[in-house]
Structure formats: structure tokens, C-alpha cells
Amino acid sequence: MQTRTRIIGLVDCDSFFASCEKVFRPDWRDRPVVVLSNNDGCVVARSAEAKALQIPMGEPYFKLRDFARARGVVVRSANYALYGDMSARVVETLATFTDEIDVYSIDEAFFDLTHFFCDSTGRYPHEEEEALELGELPRAVREAAEPLAEKIAATIRKWTGVPVSIGLGPTRTLAKAASRIAKDNYARRGRKCAALFDRAERDAALASLPVEKIWGVGRRLAPRFQNSGLRTALDFARVDPTTMRRFHSINQERTVRELRGELIFDAVSRPEPQQSMQISRSFGETVSSLDELEKPVATFASKLAAKLRARRLVASALYVYVATDRFNAKAPQRNGGSAITLSRPTNSTPEILARSLQVLRAIYEPGFRYKKAGVVALETLPEEAAQARRYLFELDPTQNEETRERDRNVSLTLDRVNSKFGAGSIFFASEGVERAWRPFSNFVSPQYTTDWDALPRAS
DNA sequence: TCTGGGGTCCTAGGACCC
């Protein structure tokens, strides 16, 4: 049975982090810009000019430094406060066109335009007059959808300064492929959008897309497909779905179906609540003693609790891990971690902090130079769900209501002060004042949009 | 000083049960 073809779009910001940096520095408009990961470790975003210089994604900065200096590449440390705020502006602009949006990541959002083109009975005009195959649209609709996408892209650019590409298709996987085609062919076509509804056009486009560029085919699987003669997305789409499942897994079967125009991943609804949340960092310098290791772990635990509260979630369990430098082959290696179930789901800072340190003390082993640690909240639940559950279970006798109330108040005060005076204004002594582990961030731009003192000046 | 951080889903295999 064939259901009505949906019009699914993907807004994909071009070189997002690099573009955000350029918005506030017009003088960098034509310069290569790269943005580094935490700890100034490796390249995570490259402007078009930087890509033209063949700087690879993921390149460690220490390998790039001399080249960047010689070629006038602008190098920035990641500034997530800025990118998060710019991302919200892009989504707000998109929301002026449609309510049906699923923010997929900091630089991508899916949306649905089906309702724009259907009449009051939910049908497309002229749909009966054309013999439509799976994933196809009536010609008139097809020809109107792409200009609308162009308009959305132009509006986002105008209102936020961020350049975006938009792909349209009957499924998420095809919308994603279309956005890539729009990006790859922008110079030649001069358009920021592409659509894959027409069967012949779709086949031609998929034939030009290498198999490793398919959404859902990564670094490990791509060589396997190539070895069996599947070199393009079109080759891939032509494999029988059942065969694909037998030789690979249900994920690859779904990808085949989506490339054929069959809707598998719904466009806008992803109702499942988040299941885990973590804070982890590599350290600027290795640390060895338990005493020193407690500071970053306490800091991550504290940040994690605040992040849980911000999303109105609680954690049912915690996992704490520590690791040595995996790139240092000469140093003895250790990866240790352990989980602990909380007596009751919580997002209070004092409790998460104390329990995290308890786990750390249990897994700590002396004699290693630790380079990284992380604290993970597991089995996260919405606060309301946890609230409702309280009445179903016995209260934990080891912790009375008074203590919980006090912890809640401490957490609320933390949030208020840090929101008013800036993140990190107050913190627990166990987080430490001297932070040898603090990651490097040597080239960070101002918080142009979230800090009054950093507003750009017009002169 | 020299290589990021935060997520999701699926599968295989073991333990255990009838």
C-alpha cells in the first residue's frame, strides 16, 4: 500500500561553527577559518576556504599549526555558547515557516512542508491525474516546493547571517542526500537547495553520490559495500531490502528503503525521551593522584547535575570513568569505570557530586597518568515521571526528606547565582580552585550574543 | 601541552527459565 508522499526538508548550516565566527568578523569573509575541538585538540569545522586548502576534518592542531600560520588561516577555539545561541536563531527563523520541526543537532533541523501543498482533504492538487510512483509528487507541487525552500534558506541567511543548504525529499535519508547535493553543486548551480522527488532525477543524483556519503553508512561499513561492488547510493538503493538485512542489519535495510522513497524515520516526531547524558573532558595536563583527579570529576558531576536540571531530567544511575592518554603508546594504559544505582532518581548537585566521588574512589588506581574523565547520568527520566513514581515506592530510609529538601535548595541557589553572574560564579570546594587539568582554549572568540560586555562594536 | 565530546541503536552471547 502506498501512502501519500511527504515533503520532508533538512536545513543544514554550512560549515556551521566557522560560519558563526565569520558572522561577527566581516573582515574574515573570504579568509579560511577553522574551529578547534575542546582542548584545542583537532579541527571540527572548516570554512569553504579552509576546505579548499585541503585541511582535513579531525586534523590535530599540532600538525596544522605551521601550515595555518603560513597560509593565513584563522584558528578559533570552540565557543559553544555562541554556537548554541546562533543555532537557536536559525531554528526560530525556520519556525516562522512551519511548526513541524525536529532539531536534529546543533547545525541541522528536519521539517515537514506537506501541509503547505495539500488541500483541506489532505490531497495534493492533480495527484490523481499523474501516475505517481513511491516517493513522487505531482509536477506542480514539485515545482513549487523547491522555490519555497530557496526562500527559507535566503531568509535564514538574511536574519541570522548563517548560510544554509536545504534538501527536500520524501524521506529523511533522501532529504539528507539532497542537502549534500545542494552543497556539493552550489558553485555550479548557484542554488542552496535541491529536491529528490522525481524518479529520474533521483536516480541520477544517487548515481553521483558515493556510497560512503549515504546517511547511515559510515567509515567501517563503506569499504565492505565497496568491496561487494556497491559504489554509489544508486547501487545501494537497488539492493533488495531483505537481502540487505540478511547480510548486514536492520539499519542498512531501513536505509535502502528510505533511499527508495519509503518513509521509515518519521519526519518530525521523535518522542522518546533522552536516555543518558554525560560530561567528559580531556585534561590539559595529565593528573595522577586521587586528590587531583577528584577536582575534574567533581566539576563534571556538578555541571552534569545543572544540565539535568536545565532539561528537567533526573538520573536513576551514574557512571564514572577515567582514562589514560590513548595516544601515548609508551605510558601504561588504564580505562576504568563503574556504575552506581541511586537510591532515588535525582538531579541535585550535592548528591550527584558526592556519589560520583564515591565511585571515583572505588575505581581509582595509583600509578597512572590520567588524561580524561567523565561522569554519565544513566536511565534519565523527566522530573514529573520521577515525581509520580515516588508515591509508588517506599521512601529510602537512609536519606530523609529534610536532606533532600536542603539539597534541592542548594541546587536552586546554584542555578540562580550562576545564571545571574555567569557560569562558574559559585562552585563546590571539591571542584578545586587550582585546575591543572583545565583544557586549553587559546583562541576563543568573545561571547558576542550571550554576554553584554562582548557585544560587537560598530565604528 | 601535542589527537574532542555527546548521543542512539543493534547484535551477539551468556545466564537463566520452562
Place this chain on the structure above:
DNA sequence: TCTGGGGTCCTAGGACCC
């Protein structure tokens, strides 16, 4: 005598995404 078949739950590991 001689080792079925099916189900569930859990965990570790691998794959993917940005």
C-alpha cells in the same frame, strides 16, 4: 538413553550520527 527449543534479561562491543 545423551544434549531440544524457545523465551527473557542483561551486558559488552560495535556501528552510526553530529
